[in-house]
Amino acid sequence: MQTDEVRISVRNLVKKFGSQTVLSGVNLDVRAGETVVIMGGSGCGKTTLLRLMIGSHTPTSGSVALLGQDIHALDADGFDAIKKQFGILFQSGALFQSMTVGDNVALPLIEHTDLAPEVIDIQVKMKLELVGLRQHAKKLPSQISGGMMKRAGLARAMAMDPKILFYDEPSAGLDPVTSAEIDQLILELTKNFGVTSVVVTHEMDSAFTIADRMVMLDGGRVLKIDTRDAFDRIRQLSPAQASALSEDEQIVYQFLRGAPDGPITRRRSADDYAEDLLGMDAQGNTIANSGLLHARR
Numbered sequence: 001m002q003t004d005e006v007r008i009s010v011r012n013l014v015k016k017f018g019s020q021t022v023l024s025g026v027n028l029d030v031r032a033g034e035t036v037v038i039m040g041g042s043g044c045g046k047t048t049l050l051r052l053m054i055g056s057h058t059p060t061s062g063s064v065a066l067l068g069q070d071i072h073a074l075d076a077d078g079f080d081a082i083k084k085q086f087g088i089l090f091q092s093g094a095l096f097q098s099m100t101v102g103d104n105v106a107l108p109l110i111e112h113t114d115l116a117p118e119v120i121d122i123q124v125k126m127k128l129e130l131v132g133l134r135q136h137a138k139k140l141p142s143q144i145s146g147g148m149m150k151r152a153g154l155a156r157a158m159a160m161d162p163k164i165l166f167y168d169e170p171s172a173g174l175d176p177v178t179s180a181e182i183d184q185l186i187l188e189l190t191k192n193f194g195v196t197s198v199v200v201t202h203e204m205d206s207a208f209t210i211a212d213r214m215v216m217l218d219g220g221r222v223l224k225i226d227t228r229d230a231f232d233r234i235r236q237l238s239p240a241q242a243s244a245l246s247e248d249e250q251i252v253y254q255f256l257r258g259a260p261d262g263p264i265t266r267r268r269s270a271d272d273y274a275e276d277l278l279g280m281d282a283q284g285n286t287i288a289n290s291g292l293l294h295a296r297r
Contacts, residue, residue: 002031002032002033002034002212003031003032003033003194004031004032005031005032006029006030006031006032007030007031007032007066007067007163007164007196008028008029008030008053008064008065008066008164008196008198009028009029009030009063009064009065010026010027010028010029010049010052010053010062010063010064010065011027011062011063011064011065012025012026012027012061012062012063013025013026013027013049013052013059013061013062013063013064014026014059014060014061014062015045015048015052015057015059015060015220016060021220022045022048022220023045023048023049023052023220023221024219024220024221025062025221026045026049026062026217026220026221026222027222028215028222028225030196030198031196032163032194032196033190033194033195033196034190034196034197034212034213035186035187035190035196035197035198035199035210035211035212035213036197036198036199036211036212036213036214036215037199037200037201037207037210037211037213037214037215038050038198038199038200038201038214038215038217039200039201039202039204039207039214039215039216039217039255040202040216040217040218040223040255041202041218041255041264042202044217044218044219044220045217045219045220046200046217047168047200049200049217050166050168050198050200052064053066053166053198054086054088054166055071055072055079055082055083058072059072066082066085066086066164067082067085067163067164069082084112084160084162085160085162085163085164086162086163086164086165086166087156087157087158087159087160087162087164087165087166088157088165088166088167088168089150089153089154089157089165089166089167089168089170090153090168091168091169091170091172094153095141095149095152095153095156096141097140097141097142098140099140100137100138100139100140101128101133101136101137101138101139101140101141101144101152102124102128102137102138104141104152104156105124105127105128105137105152105155105156105159106120106121106123106124106159107156107159108156108159108160109123109124109159109160112160113160123159124137124155124159125137127155127156127158127159128152128155130155130158130185130188130189131151131152131154131155131185132151133148133151133152133155136148136152145178146173146174146178147174147175147178147181147182150170150174150178150182151181151182151185154170154182154185154189158189161193162195163195163196164195164196164197164198165189165195165196165197165198166197166198166200167186167197167198167199167200167201168200169200169201169202169203170182170186170199170201170206171183171201171203171206172201172203176205179203179205179206180209182206183206183209183210186199186210187209187210197210199211204256204258208228208231208232208235211228211231212227212228213225213226213227213228214226214227214228214231216231216251216252216255218248218251223248223249223251223252224248224249224252231252231256234249234252234253234256235253235256235257237253239259247263250262250263251263251264
């Protein structure tokens with residue numbers, strides 16, 4: 001159930017790597033019990049935004065607050081306390097291959113609580129039951145399928161009963177049926193436990209299944225934040241109707257439709273051909289050759 005409580009607050013977030021600006025002034029609030037999907041093309045900044053939200057990157061400027069606390073202003077102890085209140089499902093599942101499925105799920109409880117072993121065992125069985133893997137607790141990750149590894153990773157992310165869950169491409173590499181199962185798990189966790197979910201994905205079927213709101217990034221900036229229905233209305237437009245949209249919403253439209261023609265592809269084709277072919281910039285100046293070509297001279 002959604003409430004007005006803001007559990008994630010991103011303000012004027014900028015991230016640069018050297019001279020490259022990856023995120024440019026991102027603002028976003030995510031409320032309790034809400035699932036927000038972050039999407040966009042490769043290199044748009046969505047993974048960087050996720051990493052800033054979980055504290056694995058430091059912002060160039062701006063802030064990320066989880067549960068009312070600026071995570072990048074906390075000391076080590078303060079950040080450790082916040083980490084216990086969010087879980088992460090990584091794209092690969094990120095299970096420890098030398099540990100059983102059950103031991104993977106137990107690990108956060110062993111490291112971060114003083115629970116007795118028998119209590120941890122009960123907690124592990126409960127979390128594995130949530131994702132339909134209780135009978136596979138004693139198997140190694142190599143003995144289960146990719147979809148089962150994702151579900152095991154989700155059980156581990158839920159081990160500490162977090163208030164916030166972050167998902168990095170949860171449907172990547174999965175067949176349609178398994179992907180739908182993961183989507184259903186996300187929906188059930190949100191409904192039954194009031195978890196706040198942030199999902200990074202480029203899978204549109206999944207996004208429109210699980211999202212309450214959607215965020216479209218392009219070139220490190222937010223093009224649009226709105227409800228799933230608002231994005232769906234754009235997706236359902238005919239090409240003639242879409243031509244009347246703003247430039248930003250035409251980018252959204254092309255991405256949602258997976259259309260081969262539009263501002264995204266026109267922008268790519270507008271890159272100076274001479275730069276790629278002859279090693280020259282847009283002003284005709286020679287730029288550095290690749291290491292391989294240089295070595296052959």
